[in-house]
Amino acid sequence: MTKLIDGKQVANDLKVQIASSVKKLIALGITPGIAVILVGEDPASQIYVRNKQRAAEQLGIDSELINLPTTTSEAKLLAKIDQLNANPAIDAILVQAPLPAHINEERVQSAIAPEKDVDGFHPQNVGALYNNAKSYYPQANTPRGIMTLLAEYMPDLVGKKALVIGRSILVGRPMMAMLNNADATVTLAHRHTQDLDQLIATADLIVVAVGEPHFLKMSAAKADAVVIDVGINRLEDGSLVGDVLDDMPDSAQLLTPVPGGVGPMTIAMLMQTTIELARQHSTFE
Numbered sequence: 642m643t644k645l646i647d648g649k650q651v652a653n654d655l656k657v658q659i660a661s662s663v664k665k666l667i668a669l670g671i672t673p674g675i676a677v678i679l680v681g682e683d684p685a686s687q688i689y690v691r692n693k694q695r696a697a698e699q700l701g702i703d704s705e706l707i708n709l710p711t712t713t714s715e716a717k718l719l720a721k722i723d724q725l726n727a728n729p730a731i732d733a734i735l736v737q738a739p740l741p742a743h744i745n746e747e748r749v750q751s752a753i754a755p756e757k758d759v760d761g762f763h764p765q766n767v768g769a770l771y772n773n774a775k776s777y778y779p780q781a782n783t784p785r786g787i788m789t790l791l792a793e794y795m796p797d798l799v800g801k802k803a804l805v806i807g808r809s810i811l812v813g814r815p816m817m818a819m820l821n822n823a824d825a826t827v828t829l830a831h832r833h834t835q836d837l838d839q840l841i842a843t844a845d846l847i848v849v850a851v852g853e854p855h856f857l858k859m860s861a862a863k864a865d866a867v868v869i870d871v872g873i874n875r876l877e878d879g880s881l882v883g884d885v886l887d888d889m890p891d892s893a894q895l896l897t898p899v900p901g902g903v904g905p906m907t908i909a910m911l912m913q914t915t916i917e918l919a920r921q922h923s924t925f926e
């Protein structure tokens with residue numbers, strides 16, 4: 642088989658460390674707190690939000706779920722965010738994407754105080770990432786989780802050809818910036834990209850985040866490529882598949898499985914970012 646990158650294992654190791662950090666913070670009188678806002682009743686979003694809450698609970702992090710009806714006005718959501726911005730018990734605020742169409746996501750993400758922006762979506766934090774700023778700022782958790790996996794499975798990124806397919810705010814764009822900050826040579830591909838097959842055939846690292854089952858076949862990549870599958874596609878039979886098809890059973894390639902790859906890392910990094918924000922807010926540091 643293609644070698645699988647065990648995201649679940651790395652995430653569990655990380656969670657052990659986070660739990661011990663939380664204990665130390667609590668001993669200092671600092672209880673990290675995260676608020677998750679879910680607008681609407683999308684079943685997939687409900688599952689993800691529940692996973693996030695369960696992880697927080699396991700690790701000793703306070704979590705508050707704010708579930709607002711689909712019909713919630715943007716003004717009402719912004720007022721809720723203001724309230725959380727002013728609440729000293731809340732260190733981290735996450736507004737679950739996607740939002741209903743009548744709400745402007747850009748305004749919502751910009752309303753979260755940059756120092757509570759656990760997703761790293763606020764323009765100030767995006768700018769810091771883009772500039773590879775030295776001071777602390779929160780970074781998007783999915784690409785950050787991928788960087789953590791790469792530290793273990795592909796430690797030498799310097800000069801390597803990295804291909805990111807998909808340019809979302811959640812994954813592709815911050816992934817591009819993080820790989821660039823790690824001195825990889827980054828190509829960001831998207832629906833208009835020409836000669837994508839050739840880019841795929843020559844890349845050392847491919848991050849696929851397009852949301853289409855079997856978009857990439859492992860046989861199209863280099864014999865020693867590392868492939869990160871960010872896709873989570875629920876098929877009609879209820880099964881979960883990524884964006885990648887492993888049709889190279891005997892290769893030296895590395896691949897993240899779905900489930901058990903990038904997903905658990907996203908949750909672990911979200912908790913890691915929450916305690917980092919709590920530390921930033923404390924007067925002890």
Ligand SMILES: Nc1nc(=O)c2c([nH]1)NC[C@@H]1CN(c3ccc(C(=O)N[C@@H](CCC(=O)O)C(=O)O)cc3)C=[N+]21
Pocket residue numbers: 688689692735736737738739760782783811873881899900901902903904905907908
């Ligand atoms: N503001 C915001 N921040 C996010 O980080 C964010 C978001 N909105 N909206 C949706 C996406 C998606 N996302 C996932 C997190 C964990 C799993 C996860 O735990 N996946 C498991 C499987 C879960 C299952 O069975 O469905 C796995 O891959 O093993 C998946 C997806 C975070 N997102």
Ligand SMILES: [Mg+2]
Pocket residue numbers: 671672673674729730731
């Ligand atoms: Mg606190």
